[in-house]
Amino acid sequence: MSRLGTLGAKLYRGETSYDFVGKRKLWYGITLCFVIVSLLGLGFRGLYMGIEFQGGAVFTTPPTKVSQEDARQVAEDTSGRDARVQELGSGALRIQVTDLETEESGETRDALAKELGVSSQKVNAELVGPSWGDQMTDKAIQGLIVFLVLVSVYLALAFEWRMAVAALVALLHDLAVTVGVYALVGFEVTPGTVVGMLTILGYSLYDTVVVFDKVKEKTKNVTKQDRHTYGELANLGINATVVRSVNTSVVALLPVAALLFIGSGLLAGGMLKDIALSLFIGLTAGTFSSIMIATPVTTDLKLREPKIRDHDRRVRARRAKAAARGEPEPEDDTAAGEAADDDPDEPEDAGVPAAAAVGSQRSERSQRQQRQQPATRNRGRGRPSGKRR
């Protein structure tokens, strides 16, 4: 922990910093690859839709000695349809019969029960009409659209529209990757999967919001200083929250992993596993996207803003001049920029950006002037209050 803690501290202060934003072209490239592979997988392999989307029946038997082959034989003979049999972790069988009419399902169930030598009460049947899946899909898409609209509006209000757009980009990436993995690996898509996907939406945004919160804070007064570009400050924001993002993701993934483990081991099949699997994939993608995609996209959008662009240019010009004068500019000197966002006690209103600190510009300038002075005179500066500890 202590090493982690120190690393956290270094990241936090920007001593150790990874240039997430600067390398954004790389992330975009990786993302694009992921998404293209996902879409190709989707196009060529398609999704393996569970019985719920085709209509049919799923029978779950108690643990049994009967072989899969026998069970399949019985199911096919009784129903006259194709049957797929999976062995579940506990020795139970899961038999799927597509296209089975409700009326006929009882016979199949009874036949299976007879084969296993148990009462048909013990064999669970789930029958799904052919339009059930369509209805679910419709509802899910409807929900997706409503959700995206609501969240965009909300994020635009809580942050700004650029961040809302970036968050949505990250979100779509998560969905694309999850769907892609399902297509490529051939996992079965069930209602549980759909639920998981919809939950990913919420969680992926949750993750992104935590990062944005910090980025917003760091870049609040970006134009009031000229040491750092917007991208650099945003990057500082990411670095400061990287440990937190990883932590929150790990903690969110732990229970999901437990679900997945139990769901595929003890119960095998069914809702638990389906929800957990899509969540697991989605959360992992969500962690990646909240760090690697959301903020870089925000930065790119920001740079289209004239104000920010000019500011960027100013900063670079200043650096070029400084370099010409031969003043080495400490790469990691974040003080100035940080001073700019020194605004400790903003109004309490959650989500409402506080006004920029009044003293920030002055303090920032004085800092810079005093940079070359002996340290003693500098003690306690860099604090708008001017007070010492």
Next chain:
Amino acid sequence: MAAPKKGRRPTGAQGKPGRSLLVLLLVIVALGGGMLLSGNNTPRLGIDLAGGTSITLTARNQPGEADAINQTNMNTAVGIIERRVNGLGVSEAEVRTQGDENIVVNIPKGTNEKQAREQVGTTAQLNFRPVLTYAQDQPKPKPSDSGKKQDGGKKGAGDEKATSTPSPDGGTPQGRAVTDGLKAATDGKKAPKPTPTGSGNASEPPAPAPTPTAPAPEGVPASLQKQFESLDCSTKEARAKASREAAQRKDGQPVVTCDGEQPIKYVLGPVAVEGKNVSDANAALDQTRGQGWIVQMSFDDKGSKAFGNITSELAQKQQPQNQFAIVLDGEVVSAPSVSERLVGDAEISGNFNQQSAEDLANILSYGALPLTFEEGNVTTISPTLGAEQLKAGLIAGGIGLALVVVYLVFYYRLLGLVAVSSLVVAAILTYTIMTLLGTAIGFALSLPAICGAIVAIGITADSFIVYFERVRDEIREGRTVRPAIARAWPHARRTIVVSDVVSVIAAVVLFIVSIGSVQGFAFVLGLTTVVDLAIVFLLTKPMMMILGRKKMFANGHPWSGLDPKRLGSRPPLRGRRRPAAGSSETKEA
């Protein structure tokens, strides 16, 4: 300690931790007390955990009935399905609408589920069969006063008067069987013949025949006569059973069956007209003749012909064979008498009130349900499998919780304990609320709901992480523990609120648009998010405040999780400025 800025103190950062804790305690005690008082100390379990059958029916538009799917029809359908399911003697069957076009039928514990499935949502069989004979099953002498219908002007084409008896609760004070004849509505009026009738909706014992059992008329086969005599129609269950058997009989066969509401048994001839040939039926308030509510029905060509034939045949006969029975799902809904040939339109009159007239009209025009349903999803879970799933879910939850606890304690040391105790209280609160909701709104815990609760463990713990990391960042700034805790709060709070609102939006949207078991998942996700907010505000933060005053924390003991040295804090106290990095990265986090 960092000198706070003049005149500015982080609001809400100090607060009164004791008071928040007290509020929380009161809430928990109140909810817990409510739970104990309600007598249910465990959440209600859904079908998938308790065992049973869950059937989801999806309403379908019929051609030409584009707007049939509306609240009224859905409710009618729910009523009818409920009657059917409970008629099976299934206890605690639950029928409710879900969304705009779904009806969910939950039949616990797998009893009778096969029959239930056959019954539910199938558009029931509606037939018109001539009555061969009938009898009171348990002679309950209830003289019926055969009211002669004074009927005024005729309406258009054929108008059939069939009686429907007033129901005691149906708003007719007399509570007598009013019997009507039936006439061709061409011209003159014929005196209606008094007939006893049974009626499914406007229920009232029809006039009992003078003898408990009418003599076996010709046309009743001996075998049927035996059945007829042994048929038990005295109880609701027996009637349901009889009508189920009757419903199995072929259309061309005579049947014995019971009245839907009364202890009356009938022998009915072969099907004369099929219900599907009724092209339309509606309830109307008869303005011209003051008959009150009547039911008008019209037939298509085929039905019209058949109906004409049967009515002309019946009109020749004597009581009780001049009646035809409207048979729904094997039970007699109404048995109006006929006194003349009727073609095309017909009218059933009697002592209807609006409700009973509409019900009968609905039954006539839709067969049974005012909508066509298809079975979207049928799940049958044996109680054993349900119990297994519950166990698996709880184990998964336990493992998930343990993993989170271990991780938090490993990473945050004593702070982790704060998080763990918060999680435990959140769990207690969630459990209590779920239990209460089971009593209050019928919330049933399903497997997806448990799934949602498990996923929520991580999301809840995230709030604590956000706060702790903020506190640590403050300490890295070089602050001492107490002010760090205080200053971190406003920022952490904002992050927590913003991100939790996103989660709530997700849960609400998911809840609104989802069908089937997904709703439980969404509901729990939303519930836990709200609980999470309450816990962070009322428990975690006050706890941090109180701990911050304790020596061990305040001095940053290595085990406290807030050890400045470990966190790499470099108080800018002596000597040189610290390397620029983060020197003034005050307050964020």
